[in-house]
Amino acid sequence: MPATPSEGWPDARPGNTPLEAVRRWYEEAVAEGLFEPDAMALATASPDGMPSVRIVLLKGIDDRGLRFFTNYGSRKGRELDANPRAAVTIHWATMHRAVRAEGAVERLTGEESDAYFASRGRESRIGAWASRQGTPIPDRSALEAAFAEADERYPGEDVPRPDYWGGYRLVPSAVELWQGRPNRLHDRTHWVREPGGGWRTERLSP
Numbered sequence: 001m002p003a004t005p006s007e008g009w010p011d012a013r014p015g016n017t018p019l020e021a022v023r024r025w026y027e028e029a030v031a032e033g034l035f036e037p038d039a040m041a042l043a044t045a046s047p048d049g050m051p052s053v054r055i056v057l058l059k060g061i062d063d064r065g066l067r068f069f070t071n072y073g074s075r076k077g078r079e080l081d082a083n084p085r086a087a088v089t090i091h092w093a094t095m096h097r098a099v100r101a102e103g104a105v106e107r108l109t110g111e112e113s114d115a116y117f118a119s120r121g122r123e124s125r126i127g128a129w130a131s132r133q134g135t136p137i138p139d140r141s142a143l144e145a146a147f148a149e150a151d152e153r154y155p156g157e158d159v160p161r162p163d164y165w166g167g168y169r170l171v172p173s174a175v176e177l178w179q180g181r182p183n184r185l186h187d188r189t190h191w192v193r194e195p196g197g198g199w200r201t202e203r204l205s206p
Contacts, residue, residue: 017063017191017199018101018172018175018177018191018199019061019062019063019065019066019172019175020063021175021177021189022061022066022090022099022101022175022177023061023062025092025097025099025177026038026058026061026090028095029092029095029097032092032094032095034092034094034095036057037092038057038058038059039055039057039058039090040055040056040057040058040066040068040088040089040090041053041054041055041088041089041090041091042054042055042056042068042076042086042087042088043086043087043088043089044075044076044079044080044083044085044086045079045083045085046079046082046083047082047083052075052076052079054076056068056069056070056076057069058088058090059116059167060116064169064171065103065169065170065171065172066088066101066169066170066172067108067167067168067169067170068167068168068170069113069116069117069165069166069167069168070133070165070166070167070168071128071131071132071133071134071164071165072164072165072166073132073133073134073135073164074133074134075134080105080168084104084105084106085102085103085104085105086102086103086105086170087100087101087102088100088101088102088170096179096180096181097177097178097179097180098177098178099175099176099177099178100174100175100176100178101170101172101174101175101176102170102172102173102174103170103171103172103173103174103193104170104171104173105168105169105170105171106168106169106171107166107167107168107169108166108167108168108169110166112167113161113165113166113167114161116167117161117165117166118161122157122159125154125159125161126147126150126151126154126159127147128161128162128165129146129150129153129154129159129162130143130146130147130149130150131143131146132164172193173192173193174190174191174192174193175190175191176188176189176190176191176204177189181206184206185206186206187203187206188203188204188205188206189201189202189203189204190202190203190204
């Protein structure tokens with residue numbers, strides 16, 4: 001098992017917040033050169049409580065929450081419209097680390113979604129026009145034809161964002177950082193948001 005960072009376990013740092021700790025761990029995972037360090041399992045649920053989970057990419061961490069992007073018409077988008085709460089897990093296996101967070105989900109502003117969409121490669125932007133994510137298609141040729149049609153419709157670099165595609169922010173009410181340790185005596189620090197907006201910290205038994 002790797003040692004915890006020399007500056008101490010996250011809950012030992014004065015003024016530390018969970019989102020700062022998550023951002024620092026993410027940056028360390030990037031620095032380690034891990035494959036897709038932004039891969040994140042996102043769980044949503046229908047209004048009657050049927051859960052579903054899939055992998056999305058974490059595309060921003062700030063003091064408000066965790067950002068990701070998708071097609072609003074996808075299953076997760078429809079479930080978030082009806083039940084705007086979710087949970088996420090990020091697992092950096094080779095670093096023996098994991099993050100869990102849960103809370104309310106809100107849509108990003110159009111300006112925020114436009115800014116991220118513009119940063120994507122042109123073919124990824126064309127792909128967003130070609131795919132109505134999660135809807136049935138007859139075969140792959142139908143998808144490729146939709147891509148070709150969108151490619152012809154937007155021949156240059158100026159590919160606008162579809163109105164059915166954009167971003168969300170998970171605003172966590174609880175966050176846990178897990179660090180693997182020998183003999184299964186793992187470190188688990190759990191933050192719970194207080195009614196006034198601050199955070200209460202507790203260490204959990206592994």
